[in-house]
Amino acid sequence: MTEMGEASKRTGRNNGAVVAMCLSFVFGMGAMSYAAVPLYRMFCQLTGYNGTTQRVDQVSSVVLDRTMRVTFDANVASGLQWEFKPVEREVNPRIGETIQVNFVAENRSNEVQRGQAIFNVTPGEAGAYFNKVQCFCFNETDLKPGEKLEMPVVFYIDPDIVKAVESKDIHTVTLSYTFYPKEGPKPVASKADGTAEIEKKL
Incomplete structure (x- = not known):
């Protein structure tokens, strides 16, 4: 029972780590998406890319x-x-x-x-x-x-x-x-x- 309990705890910790990594990835992608528009606009203004004067x-x-x-x-x-x-x-x-x-x-x-x-x-x-x-x-x-x-x-x-x-x-x-x-x-x-x-x- 003790070994099974320890295994269950380890599995729980692993699952928690996976969930945390997934949430971090989602928030990171959201932040990158939010920043993408102004960054792209700055890039176009500096380089003239996409017809930006x-x-x-x-x-x-x-x-x-x-x-x-x-x-x-x-x-x-x-x-x-x-x-x-x-x-x-x-x-x-x-x-x-x-x-x-x-x-x-x-x-x-x-x-x-x-x-x-x-x-x-x-x-x-x-x-x-x-x-x-x-x-x-x-x-x-x-x-x-x-x-x-x-x-x-x-x-x-x-x-x-x-x-x-x-x-x-x-x-x-x-x-x-x-x-x-x-x-x-x-x-x-x-x-x-x-x-x-x-x-x-x-």
Whole structure:
């Protein structure tokens, strides 16, 4: 009986260790999954992978005698009642030339709505060479009911795009934006003086 009892205890301890290892594995995988999205986003921003453009603080000091056709695509995800479009459908700057283009967004709903634009460049190989100096996509955008806003993007194509094997034959790139709804302060019932209170949605 004593030997059987000892064996039973050992089996119980072994089973407990297996359960603990399994739980640790599950929690570890969950943590890795949670971290995967921001890590992947950081990787794309650093490398231009998957068409992610680069954010820079200064303009190019080199301008080539070769142009690049840049077209624009604008979309709105469900949840935002906005009209969103580029002012110009395409431009043809010289490679290395800093240029500004504008997009227009209009809130077609009867309430304040907040959105933020997600962006990418196609073909994906051009993402590492598409440098943004200024962009509305860096911040969230609030629009009042019926409000229309013109938003600038300042960018240039890195001259190194003509040197890399995977990008030297690219002649057209497309900068694409999609506005998604973001949670934020919402207007609530007006006060007696006619001004609206703002509360944060928890």
